[in-house]
Amino acid sequence: MFTTVLVANRGEIALRVMRACREVGLRTVAIYSEADRDALHVQYADAAYLVGGPAPAESYLNIERILAVAKEAGAEAIHPGYGFLSENAQFARAVREAGLIFIGPSPETMERVSGKVAARNTAQQVDVPVVPGTLEPLEDVNDAYHLAASYGYPIAIKAVGGGGGRGLRVVHTPDEIKSAFESARREAELSFKNSELYIEKYLTNPRHIEVQILGDQHGNVVAIGERDCSVQRRHQKLIEECPSPVIAPAQRAELQAAAVRFAQAVNYVSAGTLEFLYEDGQFYFLELNSRIQVEHAITEMVYGIDLVKMQLRIAQGEPLGFTQEDVRPRGHAIECRMNAEDPKENFRPGLGKITAYREPTGFGVRVDSGIYAGYTVPQYYDSMLAKLVVWGQDRPEAIARTLRALHDYTIEGVITVKPFHIAVLEHPDFQAGEVSVNFIPQHPELLANLPEQTLVPVLVADEELDMRTFKVEVNGKQFDVRVAALDEPDTAAKPRKAARKARSAQLKQQVDGVVSPLQGTLREVRVEAGERVEEGAVLFIVEAMKMENEIKAPHTGIVETIHFAPGVTVEAGSVLATYKAAS
Numbered sequence: 001m002f003t004t005v006l007v008a009n010r011g012e013i014a015l016r017v018m019r020a021c022r023e024v025g026l027r028t029v030a031i032y033s034e035a036d037r038d039a040l041h042v043q044y045a046d047a048a049y050l051v052g053g054p055a056p057a058e059s060y061l062n063i064e065r066i067l068a069v070a071k072e073a074g075a076e077a078i079h080p081g082y083g084f085l086s087e088n089a090q091f092a093r094a095v096r097e098a099g100l101i102f103i104g105p106s107p108e109t110m111e112r113v114s115g116k117v118a119a120r121n122t123a124q125q126v127d128v129p130v131v132p133g134t135l136e137p138l139e140d141v142n143d144a145y146h147l148a149a150s151y152g153y154p155i156a157i158k159a160v161g162g163g164g165g166r167g168l169r170v171v172h173t174p175d176e177i178k179s180a181f182e183s184a185r186r187e188a189e190l191s192f193k194n195s196e197l198y199i200e201k202y203l204t205n206p207r208h209i210e211v212q213i214l215g216d217q218h219g220n221v222v223a224i225g226e227r228d229c230s231v232q233r234r235h236q237k238l239i240e241e242c243p244s245p246v247i248a249p250a251q252r253a254e255l256q257a258a259a260v261r262f263a264q265a266v267n268y269v270s271a272g273t274l275e276f277l278y279e280d281g282q283f284y285f286l287e288l289n290s291r292i293q294v295e296h297a298i299t300e301m302v303y304g305i306d307l308v309k310m311q312l313r314i315a316q317g318e319p320l321g322f323t324q325e326d327v328r329p330r331g332h333a334i335e336c337r338m339n340a341e342d343p344k345e346n347f348r349p350g351l352g353k354i355t356a357y358r359e360p361t362g363f364g365v366r367v368d369s370g371i372y373a374g375y376t377v378p379q380y381y382d383s384m385l386a387k388l389v390v391w392g393q394d395r396p397e398a399i400a401r402t403l404r405a406l407h408d409y410t411i412e413g414v415i416t417v418k419p420f421h422i423a424v425l426e427h428p429d430f431q432a433g434e435v436s437v438n439f440i441p442q443h444p445e446l447l448a449n450l451p452e453q454t455l456v457p458v459l460v461a462d463e464e465l466d467m468r469t470f471k472v473e474v475n476g477k478q479f480d481v482r483v484a485a486l487d488e489p490d491t492a493a494k495p496r497k498a499a500r501k502a503r504s505a506q507l508k509q510q511v512d513g514v515v516s517p518l519q520g521t522l523r524e525v526r527v528e529a530g531e532r533v534e535e536g537a538v539l540f541i542v543e544a545m546k547m548e549n550e551i552k553a554p555h556t557g558i559v560e561t562i563h564f565a566p567g568v569t570v571e572a573g574s575v576l577a578t579y580k581a582a583s
């Protein structure tokens with residue numbers, strides 16, 4: 001039995017886990033990085049501990065520090081959320097060796113499913129269909145030639161340690177094999193420190209369908225329906241729905257039975273997901289994800305099961321308490337991931353300060369979010385800010401309600417994928433349920449027709465409010481109260497107010513300058529004051545989310561002033577340079 005849970009994560013999932021803990025009477029401990037001092041999960045937890053610098057390696061991936069905090073805070077169990085350490089068998093083992101409970105499957109199970117070839121073998125042994133392909137890693141490139149000829153082109157070369165599309169190469173003709181094999185091998189070695197490759201027949205237009213499972217510590221396993229996650233870009237899901245519009249009850253029973261056989265073969269405990277490709281009415285096992293997933297909430301809406309609470313109960317040693325016959329779907333649910341990305345710029349992450357924020361509400365609408373008005377999105381983490389999860393009696397009602405909720409959703413100050421979601425949900429192919437993993441590339445007009453999202457330029461780095469913390473005593477109890485001076489007539493506030501007024505006056509005139517569309521670190525300044533620049537010339541490099549972004553001259557002219565030096569953090573909307581007024 002445990003009474004205190006450390007949540008080794010951040011953002012909406014940390015909050016999601018803590019809410020479940022509260023409901024079952026568990027104390028919660030948050031960890032946070034230096035970039036997350038103002039994050040919601042820190043405010044929500046019963047206790048919060050700083051674990052290190054902003055980089056994930058220093059904080060949310062810092063196993064030693066996390067275990068030390070767990071000990072210090074009196075936590076007896078750790079929930080890893082998704083991402084970060086959630087599928088790290090070494091972490092799960094270290095948690096166990098520290099005498100704590102890892103809320104998830106055993107490290108032995110995680111190791112059994114992380115290798116893709118081993119997982120394919122397990123699937124084959126328990127009669128779960130896999131994509132035609134090899135059941136052993138390739139010896140060399142000659143293997144690849146022979147096997148490709150026997151399966152027929154196109155083929156996929158994949159990394160044994162792979163996932164998320166890395167190390168994946170599609171080969172259409174024999175003369176492409178050698179270079180695809182070599183580059184896949186290099187990428188696999190770099191990404192996974194495992195250069196082993198295998199081959200599958202490439203399915204050209206599949207859907208991505210996944211099955212939710214739950215297993216307890218007494219050998220009981222149930223499957224809780226499927227999710228259709230076909231609307232993706234660069235292997236990042238954007239829209240998911242439950243159930244899949246193409247799976248009828250008989251095939252659902254087949255998929256669920258296959259998932260349960262697989263889970264039992266690997267002694268699966270806790271929540272997990274089996275991923276399948278689905279084409280021409282057939283499903284093929286890809287991999288088992290040994291974590292709670294981002295999109296778990298649509299399954300919760302349709303099946304009425306709190307999956308995170310089940311994870312907590314299972315970790316306490318409780319039996320599932322229901323059987324496969326008790327698992328029945330009701331209605332339809334859709335999730336839209338609310339990412340701070342520009343869909344018109346290849347989904348480039350665009351961060352910044354949330355200037356206005358209002359969540360939709362009403363029947364069937366759930367928002368799991370990690371943000372609030374006034375929050376500055378840090379550049380170090382995933383660009384998903386929140387999830388909109390909507391339930392309807394049937395698919396058309398769920399689509400209509402999701403559209404309504406999207407229109408009711410205000411997020412200002414950062415560019416988001418909201419217009420993309422609206423366009424997909426209004427698209428006749430989506431409404432007909434006709435989607436595949438190639439949906440976005442197959443509909444270039446969808447992105448082309450989206451409205452431009454522009455940020456209001458901010459001339460200077462946004463000044464901080466005059467925040468002061470007072471220690472106060474109320475009814476004999478001490479509190480720290482953080483107070484923002486917004487409109488006081490006293491001495492300190494006056495110049496700030498004046499500065500703000502001057503700035504808004506400048507904004508109204510619209511600045512003729514070069515604006516950074518995203519928050520990040522200014523890496524390079526390639527222009528000097530007084531220089532004449534041509535439209536489209538790269539003037540600045542801003543790094544965010546480990547990606548370098550070129551900031552180009554919006555028009556030809558003479559640059560008069562450069563407002564920032566390399567190395568500083570600039571905000572979304574910051575004017576990096578201004579043009580000389582045309583005379």
Ligand code: MV4
Binds near residue numbers: 164166235277286
């Ligand atoms: C495939 C495939 C077609 N045939 N394997 C991409 C990431 C990894 N999880 C598996 N992926 C794919 N494997 C065979 N044999 C097509 C994809 C694929 C894909 C899969 C799921 C969701 C989106 C995708 C986008 C492109 C390709």
